[in-house]
């Protein structure tokens with residue numbers, strides 16, 4: 001379930017991008033979970049047509065996924081297939097970071113690629129033909145010769161090959177009901193475990209909608225003519241004929257392919273890159289530049305090999321490859337073998353964690369965890385001071401219940417003060433407390449404390465959403481206040497008031513971007 | 526938890542009877558002495574001996590004057606007067622342990638030691654607890670004897686403060702002279718103490734440290750539009 005302010009933030013994003021009506025439908029899905037069109041009409045008291053249009057907008061922008069399930073019919077009726085809509089909360093928040101996605105592409109590729117991506121981000125889903133048209137209107141070029149078009153097509157292929165652009169998912173996968181009889185009887189414990197790790201119906205639907213890896217990034221339509229185009233003996237005669245026909249008219253095929261296949265930005269790939277960057281930034285600050293450079297080189301070399309966002313470990317590399325990659329980067333050119341070895345050991349690549357002989361892999365999960373810890377700890381430091389910071393870090397590192405006096409002794413904080421701090425942290429949900437009464441010679445009560453990471457992390461994410469919402473609302477308010485002077489023609493936009501609003505805007509925007517890094521840290525990484 | 530064993534804890538000297546004690550003094554003295562290093566609180570004495578208030582007060586004064594008992598501060602409750610026979614050093618429960626002086630945490634001493642330790646870690650780049658203790662001893666800057674155990678406690682606090690970090694020797698590079706797996710300390714990343722935390726995303730905006738965030742809503746009395754923290758922050 002999405003946190004309270006997570007929902008509010010998502011709704012405000014949708015409302016500012018697509019208007020209040022779409023936001024209303026979106027909020028309903030966020031609060032109530034997966035619904036059918038009928039449910040949505042009923043809950044929102046809107047006309048079926050209105051809801052349909054809102055859903056179309058949300059689907060177009062990859063914020064909603066539809067899927068169908070079989071529902072038992074009423075008494076005496078046959079079961080029927082119903083379409084369900086599920087909202088993709090993560091994808092809504094991704095809208096905050098489109099500029100970061102663009103920056104990645106602009107750094108790795110050229111201007112054309114950036115324009116193509118911009119068109120996709122603006123419109124959600126497009127066919128290649130449409131993409132080319134939008135890119136043309138964005139670049140405002142008059143020259144629209146075949147050569148320019150070909151260059152754009154080439155850029156498009158680059159983006160798909162880099163996995164930054166993918167084919168859209170199946171618009172409505174059918175989710176078969178799980179066959180309960182098939183499942184072997186399991187012990188209660190195993191069943192519980194399975195329940196914990198099992199995906200929800202929504203997660204399964206989203207996964208089912210994703211095209212097969214081979215198709216997901218295939219430029220041509222699915223005839224086998226794409227790469228090499230070899231015939232497999234198992235192809236039936238009919239298929240063969242189809243294949244031949246298409247082969248005969250490659251031109252037509254390209255046309256169909258350009259006009260019918262829908263493409264979109266592959267958010268996963270971008271988030272994966274941003275996760276890599278976050279890891280490198282954290283390592284640079286926590287360890288040193290050398291370690292950062294080595295990690296960066298390792299991730300750079302293997303960026304195509306990862307397929308999940310939240311990979312635990314980086315792809316294993318041999319020392320030779322790492323060295324080679326490190327040398328490629330400017331800051332790495334001066335590093336000696338000894339220095340690289342040292343950096344790898346700083347990164348925790350010891351012989352014990354080596355996957356195989358002379359093969360190194362970095363525990364990315366633990367880097368992300370340190371970054372999350374640091375963020376929470378910095379909040380404690382600023383709100384409650386140094387003693388509380390020390391106490392919190394003790395409990396967070398110990399990761400089990402610790403008694404008050406023990407905490408006071410270890411952290412050098414006076415007993416009374418310790419109790420006060422612990423109580424404050426507990427009140428704000430940073431700590432979990434347990435009371436133990438012992439009935440010895442004297443009856444006495446002990447208080448035990450612990451950091452419950454899951455709940456602290458969830459609260460932090462929710463507060464971040466709250467803060468992000470506040471930032472964007474203040475921004476809207478400031479811009480509205482200075483509405484008049486912002487309307488002025490460029491040459492008249494001078495003077496103190498204009499200077500102020502410019503600074504305000506810059507500060508609010510950059511803070512929101514930084515906060516968004518935090519949102520990703522706790523939600524996506 | 527491990528504490529330094531109390532310095533020179535004396536064993537009770539048996540039967541050092543002073544002849545000149547009154548009956549009530551004798552009763553009180555025996556009671557206090559029987560409590561060894563835990564001592565006893567005045568109220569408990571009264572309860573256990575059934576002596577009257579003024580008798581207890583007078584006898585305690587006289588026993589103190591005869592240097593047979595002493596008063597100590599109880600770290601748990603500073604108002605509870607505790608008495609101990611002079612032969613005993615107060616227990617850890619009473620004093621709070623090696624870091625307490627008269628029931629108060631010796632913050633000044635701790636602060637000095639912390640600074641000293643971080644300086645030594647900084648100077649030595651990578652060091653073990655023993656190495657740091659040795660280096661401090663040799664430098665001779667402090668006049669009190671510090672046990673390795675005490676230094677270890679200080680180092681642990683410095684780790685919690687994020688001034689230094691705990692690492693294990695890999696026998697590679699800077700660890701070359703330290704056996705594999707030994708716990709070592711080195712200065713934490715750039716920016717020194719809490720340098721990392723200053724750049725946290727939340728703490729760089731007003732809402733991240735706002736005491737009113739739970740009451741702040743878009744259309745409430747406290748809202749981002751009217752918020753004074755923001756106004757101050759955006760005051761260019």
Ligand code: SF4
Pocket residue numbers: 470731732733735736737738741742747748749750752753754755
């Ligand atoms: S907008 Fe102002 S009052 Fe609201 S949480 Fe932020 S700083 Fe606090």
